[in-house]
Amino acid sequence: MLYTEINYTDKLDHIVSEAIDYLSASLQANTIFFSTTNGTVNTIRRVFNRRHKLLKEGEIRDYRHEFCQVVTKSEENPLVINDLSLHPLTKGHPVTRMVGTGSLMGVPIYTEDNEIVGSLCVLDLDPYHFAEEDVRLMKMLGFIINQSLMLEEALITDRLTGLYNRSYIFDHFPCYSTTHSRIAVLYLDFDYFKEINDIYGHAAGDKALQSISRCLTTYLPSHSTVARIGGDEFVVLLPQENTPLTQAYIRDIFDHIYRECHNEGMIIEGDKIFFTFSAGVSMYPEDGNVMEELLNKADMAMYGAKDKGKNRVEFYKEEILGTYTRNFLIKNELKQAVQKEQFHLMFQPLIELGTNRIIGAESLLRWTHPYLGVVSPFEFIPIAENAGLMRDIGSWVLEESFRLTGDWIKSRKDDFQLAVNISPQQFEDRQMAENIIALLHDYQIPPSQLNIEITEGMIIRREQQSLDLLRTLKQEGVQIALDDFGTGYSSLSYLASFPVDMIKIDKSLTMNLDAASNKKIIEAIIRLAESMDIVPLAEGIETQEQLAFLKENACLFGQGYYFDKPMLPEAFASKYLQGDIV
Template sequence: MAGQREEMAGQREEMAGQREEMAGQREKAMRSQVGKARLKAALIKSTAAQLREANERLVVATVRAQTMADAAEQTTVQMAYMAEHDFLTGLPNRALLSDRLAQSITLARRYGKKVALMYLDIDHFKHINDSLGHAVGDRLLQSVAKRLQACIRLSDTVSRQGGDEFVVLLTEVEDAQSAILSAEKLIEAMAHPCLVNGHRLHATLSIGISLYPDDGKDAEAIIRNADTAMYQAKKSGRNKYMMFTPTMNDRAVTRQSIEQALHRALEKQEFVLHYQPKVSLDTGTITGAEALIRWQRPRHRLVSPKQFVSIAEECGLILPIGKWVLHEACRQAQDWLQAGLDLGQIAVNVSPMEFHGKNFLSGVREILNDTGLDPRHLELELTESGLMQDSEQTAATLLALKHLGVQIAVDDFGTGYSSLSYLRNFRIDTLKIDKSFVQDIDGDAGEAIVRAIIAMGMSLKQRVVAEGIETQHQLAFLQSHNCKEGQGYYWGRPVPAEEFATLLAGKTFKC
């Protein structure tokens, strides 16, 4: 019995072990299922995260692609705009103007209308760049562009051709008078000074006008003829307009020929100086001389400066020509002084382009040092308009010249700016009464002006020299009003250096 009980106990124990093993297997199976569920959940979560990340990347890529497409489109638009517009003023450039002009001509031809083209140039703009710098010049160009745009119709075009040149296209006009009225409006718009970086700049325009079909049958001819008319406006005094005429083409060819000849004249030293005496109206003695350039052109008569100086200024040759004149005049004056001839002062005309050039002052010093001329024997003659272009820089340059000992004269006094404040602010030694006023003395019209200038000079303690004296009546009037010096054909025309030396050696003029 005991054995049976032990056997049964063993069986029960075995069965308990089996149940325990089965429970462990069930628990292990349950754990495995939970792990699988958790792994599945983790996989689902990871997949969802990856999908979200992929979607986000796709959205970002799409946005970036759209941004790049927009930027590319904007860049294309900007490049197209830049290809047709001036970067400084934002105005249409030469290419866009040509396209619009061609379209306007096509429409005008179809409907029997006229097209007007105005070629504009800012007078003496180079002086502003040379004296105040290109930054000020650029601001002035922007100011001018805005004024021009304010004067035209929406259907018209203002274009910048480059530099200080602008073109205005009037797409449809009835006749030449319509274009003239527009040109007058543009000139009037520039009458008020431009305020640029603290400077009051007086910018005027020279305008040339041509019409389709009157002056040309295509765009190229219309532009060329307007440009030709503009140069004639400059040559005729600036700050004006001129309509194109066929004879202008002949003058343009002549001008180009003279410009080329001037280059050769510099190379071959074809220029000479003649000298006109300044005379004391009290004693008749020579008080100085004015150096006047002449051109000894081969196979031509002696050419006066009126026939070539304006062209030299337009093409920039006035700078080397002016430097030669100053050096030659100083050299000759020093030769006369070393020969014992009492010269007084040698006067040399200086163009505004020279005076406002950045190397003018150093050039004067160099020439004085090279020739050995005492600065007190040199007088520089400047025009009123040249003095007034940039008062601050002008005052500084004049002061430096005065420190050197150089004398300063205002040439053609009375014909330039109406403001006389510069006589007080600038260091001026001499006023030269313009010959037009002196010659009007014979008809009484100039007497009041001449008297006023003499009185002004005396009150400011400045020398007064009357230019262009030709008659005894003019001389007597000037003497009676205490004008101390004069020059003109009354005592003879300007002469070469050898003849002037003879005058210095002993001749006293009758006064």
């Protein structure tokens, strides 16, 4: 981090002032000053003049023609010149030509990375013999200022990435906002960072964060300020300069970062990992005047981006506040929902389309809260996933499904199938297969009558672990269904490589057969399933027309409101366990 990026802080200013006061009391030299440089200009920050006013605070001069450059370029520390007119470094210097003769002692001030900040100097118009104790004092004060600067830098720097940290963003914003009429606050979260840490280890996670940091600093506008504020979260302050801060302009920046960072990727243990971000944006002064408020609102918008599928940017709106408050409440209440027995299961029949015979049931999670009422799974499950709660909730679903259906399966003579959805967080547990097998044994359910439903995204995130886990279940006889097929990655390689028994055609295709493309997709999926000896099942059947199309194209199984809606276990048992026909 360059010192020119760091504001001249009050703490450093105080230390420099004390050093100058100490020197002025100990030495009789005319002028004592502290100056900073960016390599082009030299700025006088603090100065003491005794008799002649040689310098004044705030004065800006050409760095090449100042004694500061002589001090910083010299290998001596401190540089001691008793007579300017005689020393080889200063006898032809522009300042010497101006003052005639005199003396100089100075120490360079630099950052921990050896970036030159400036110098602390003592200057007199007459030759002056600096005593040994004067030199020691100057060296000691220079050391103190250097150490103070390094401490200040450490306090505002993220050590892993070299970016600014949270403290700097908060401390710097008041000054930043006085010099810019509008500022966009971008809150960026690295999607799936936890998976990199879990799969490849924390060292790989650190490497990924460093790579992301380099990408951000390379491809963001040069006048922006980038900070890592914790974990995989980054904040960008983007001031309005020549280009108005429109939503379109900010989206273009986000798209540019995505293209460059995603295409660049990084190699971890031979695997190429691609980056995506979820981003939220708040605007100064429209959304707030202080950093805390702006950051909170950008954070809310970022979670809105995650809720909409990640890898996108969302802008703060007032409506988000209500949603965020509700989401926070839901997340908080979900933590106690299992213990307070607020969850329950419902079951929807799975049907053989050619005969209308029931072949099994899918177990579906529902939540009724004392004052929130019935909360849709489309609302609470993504929140539970983001909060890391689905592993425990999913474990409850598995065991409760087995408890409720164990007697059904025992009472029927046919091969009644129980379908249970597995969450991504459960799938990350290396012990998941063993846990399922143990539960099957405890509830005396034949493994061949359990159908585990997973999604393509879950396989892709941890390919080898997924394959090992599914093979373990298959060896026990458990059936594997690929859920929501036709909407995600839909890679043939996964169907060929993984032990899949059933494809569940996503209801978004089944329910929209007016679109010719959807019909073609369904036809192709069914043919693909047949060629690979995989059973197709269509979700979301609601009309006779949809059913007729599916039967015409040899789709073997289905489910949906056309047959029946999900129902409580007692109602399901009463209606379906006595007969086979819907």
